[in-house]
């Protein structure tokens with residue numbers, strides 16, 4: 001299934017390697033995107049490339065290829081895959097440098113794309129709902145590392161995910177330094193209360209998720225009232241419904257948070273949004289041309 005593209009060309013798995021001096025590896029100095037493809041077409045590619053470009057700009061990293069060139073590379077790597085549906089990881093690192101941290105010594109960024117299957121959520125979790133725990137590991141504050149920046153620094157999320165595993169849970173929720181809800185380790189979080197859909201504003205410490213945006217847009221189209229507002233753990237515990245959104249996880253209903261059982265899972269609002277989301281994917285994947293999907 002898998003296919004690989006590295007610094008301008010398709011390569012096999014053995015050739016898909018980077019230097020031990022790459023600052024992406026040594027310092028987490030780089031940016032990335034996770035992108036789904038359905039029926040050999042990258043989903044919401046324009047939104048992903050825009051976010052990648054903003055992340056790179058925010059860390060002063062010059063992309064080694066134009067966005068059009070990256071789009072062509074993505075088309076090539078999808079074509080090289082044996083399966084029509086899958087997941088892409090597009091990574092741009094600062095590149096090979098010295099052992100010192102100074103990025104100025106990295107002459108050219110490294111770029112690679114992996115196309116592979118992804119199954120991060122077990123089928124029984126999709127059916128019965130996920131069990132969440134609130135992690136003691138906090139999301140880094142924006143004056144440390146802006147959460148809108150999709151960088152290679154995921155150690156907080158890794159530590160939070162370990163907390164979930166130790167608690168025999170499926171996912172962890174990270175709070176910000178003030179104790180308000182931000183998001184999951186690799187997904188955004190929504191709740192429903194009295195028919196209103198709510199998600200924390202990205203300024204509380206969440207990534208501006210592409211799937212999050214789609215859900216907010218679908219909710220408006222379906223006439224579901226939605227609000228981006230600060231949420232406390234109390235709001236999660238007492239929600240009627242809760243669910244997670246992300247490229248890798250797609251949509252996952254939540255049944256339990258810190259041993260509080262939610263009212264409804266999968267809830268009626270979740271089910272409406274899930275149907276609309278599936279239709280949107282099918283609609284966009286069905287378009288004949290490879291033109292970018294306007295977000």
Ligand SMILES: Cc1ncc(COP(=O)(O)O)c(C=O)c1O
Pocket residue numbers: 034157183184185186187188206207208209210211212245246247248
């Ligand atoms: C920290 C974090 N939050 C949220 C998301 C969901 O974003 P998207 O819907 O763009 O995949 C991701 C996805 O990678 C993520 O890493």
